[in-house]
Amino acid sequence: MSVDKVVRDIVRSEVERMIAPLAAAVENLQHQGTLAQKLTALLGASPKRGPGRKLSLKSMLGNKKRIRVEGATDRPCALIGCERDARSKGYCAAHYQKLRMLARTGRLPLGWSEYAPPHSVKDIVLPRGRAGAKALAAARKVKR
Ligand SMILES: [Zn+2]
Incomplete structure (x- = not known):
């Protein structure tokens, strides 16, 4: 019983050590996401329309x-x-x-x-x- 608990603790600490960089990265991304949301809210822009979005030729010409x-x-x-x-x-x-x-x-x-x-x-x-x-x-x- 106690051997089982020891093994579990070892595995848990090992896994936590391995995924620590990943967890930090996810936290960082979440922080950036909220920052971006705050910025778009401040600027009053729609968050869906990023700078990468381009107008198509058809929409620029209208329906000529x-x-x-x-x-x-x-x-x-x-x-x-x-x-x-x-x-x-x-x-x-x-x-x-x-x-x-x-x-x-x-x-x-x-x-x-x-x-x-x-x-x-x-x-x-x-x-x-x-x-x-x-x-x-x-x-x-x-x-x-
Ligand atoms: Zn024709």
């Missing part, structure tokens, strides 16, 4: 639409509902790439012609996933 893109013309994109300026063959960069992809895969709809008037072409939603792969394979089979 139509940022000018290099190579864009004054003419709007041929697609109905697209706010970007035309860049190639009457289409904006994104929709010109879609036009090229549709032409390459033999799936170009009737309205999608080059130099179509602005806001005259109806956008198409392509099937995704397994349905998309099926449609693409069918289009390729017809092409050959």
Whole structure:
């Protein structure tokens, strides 16, 4: 019984000796935390918004639409509902790439012609996933 108590005391003192620096560090951190809280309270600033927080580009620009893109013309994109300026063959960069992809895969709809008037072409939603792969394979089979 007494041997057990002696061993426990030894272990306890050893553990306390080992974690003493850690306890001091934690105490120091807590002190710094309260100091920071006091400072922010004195300055009247929100403690959540630190100096490391940056504003995003989007928030700085606000919700301004139509940022000018290099190579864009004054003419709007041929697609109905697209706010970007035309860049190639009457289409904006994104929709010109879609036009090229549709032409390459033999799936170009009737309205999608080059130099179509602005806001005259109806956008198409392509099937995704397994349905998309099926449609693409069918289009390729017809092409050959
Ligand atoms: Zn477009």
